Amino acid sequence: MKVDGPRITVWVCVLILLSLxxxxxxxxxxxxxxxxGIDATGRSSLLLFSIAFTASSLQSLWRTPLTIWILRNRRWIGLSFAASHFVHxxxxxxxxxxxxxPFLSDQSKAQWVFGGLGYLFVALMALTSTDQAQKWMGLQNWKRLHFIGSHWLWAxxxxxxxxxTKKGPLWLYAPLLVFTLALIPVRMAKHQPPGALHGITN
Known part of the structure; x- marks a missing residue:
């Protein structure tokens, strides 16, 4: 069965909720x-976010059936991320x-504020993930919201x-940190001149 469009979000929600x-x-x-469960949904959110965040860059760097499918369904992968993060x-x-x-005592006010703003961006980006919202907002305002929101969430x-990573275990969280940091250069790669991607200068 070919999975495209809203089916992606439905299946992701079913799998996350059933597994949980x-x-x-x-x-x-x-x-x-x-x-x-919090840790697991945090990782599923990171995975889905990373796919949506780098979709156009992956397709421009490696044009394969998979990256073409990802870019075509980026909206629904992004909504799947939103669903995962609200379960989180x-x-x-x-x-x-x-x-x-001691859960509340271990959380700083900065974490609540920073994370709370992140959830505000998730909600706004999910609510505006339609063609109608893009037309209503105007393309530039829509792009501005999604650019700022996606980079805030990356942060x-x-x-x-x-x-x-500071608290450990290092073997688990250090690779996740490196993976997260690597998303920015991957995303930026599509903005480089084609020759620069292969070390070629004019």
Missing amino acids: AVFLMQAGWSAASIKT LALILAISLCFPE VFALTYVEH
Whole structure:
């Protein structure tokens, strides 16, 4: 079955929610199991975000059936990221209400503000991921919102994995941090002259 368009978001939501439900049924409802769910949905959000964030660059660097498919479905991959990240938020709210300590004490005000603004951008970008919204806002305003929002979210991921890498385990979080940092040069690659990508000068 060919998966395109809204089906992508539907399948991603089903897989995330089903996996989370199965895990929580096995592990039980506890602070530890919710934290595991938070970590897992954080990684699924990072993966989906990274695909949408670099879609046009990947297609320009490596034109393959896969990268063409990714670019064609970038909107739905982006909405899949939004869905994953709101599941992530739901788990954060759950642990804050059910097992507030020491979770709340471990979070700084800066994390709440920075992350909260990130969720505002996720909501705004999801709500404006339609042709009608683009026409209503005007192309330049639409591009400005999605450019600022996507780079703010990249910064949230980067700072999150900087903190996780400091706390460890290093073998798990250091690769995720390197992966996140690498998204910017990949995204910027499409803006380089074709010769520069291959080390060619005129």
